[in-house]
Amino acid sequence: MKIATFNINGIKARINALTVWLSEANPDIVLLQEIKSVDENFPREHFEDMGYQVETHGQKSFNGVAILSKFPLEDIKRGLPGDDADEQARWIEATVMCNTAIRVCGLYLPNGNPAPGPKYDYKLKWMERLKRRAQELIVSEEPALMAGDFNIIAQPEDAADPKKWQDDALYLPKSRAAFWEILNIGFTEAFRAVHQGPGHYSFWDYQAGSWQRNNGIRIDHFLLTPQCADLLVDCTIDFGIRGREKPSDHVPVWISLGV
């Protein structure tokens, strides 16, 4: 089974690029971030015609997450628990009903810039809530994963120019510490379980020729519970599509599970 995460930066702007990539890569499950659409305007029929069940958690203009699945989805939940006043659509989870049921959580973690400030406070609070949900997934002792745009550069080798990010909300010590706290509950970061070393990125800024100069960062991650990590076969970044017409600034990352 192939599960992908992809921050598409707007479903309306990316409908063609996403469709082409889906038909080439043929993932079973796709976790989408930044759909930037309300649920009613998401082109669900387009993806249903391609064989996917479509579940969205959108809002107007900003954020928004979705799950596309070729297997049935059950027990869908929208919104990260822990703050009923949070209006931002950044979390959706569901159980994928294949021969081994897998709980999949798609997330779009707040950017947090400028830091310090209220947006950075929101990022850190959101990560505290994420940690609580992560603990529940570990306690469940079931195959589960959290994947998406974490907006976290976890290590220096995850940035082409780490010095440039030193004062940025994606790389500040508190951001990285919060990420490692969650990971260290007992998750496997799928990409680093399979690949080591620098030069692997999932995001390149639209500005200043970042793609042409390979000035990227790796911020789209898969975190697997032990029962899910046992199934891990491979993890790959489809970086090539960043060079296509009208690309997202992120590229897809996907895992292969032996189920």
Add this chain to the structure above:
DNA sequence: ATGCCTCCCCGAGGGAGA
């Protein structure tokens, strides 16, 4: 570089992204 693009709103130009 308090922003070199690109997205969204919709029909100008500002907010957000990372």
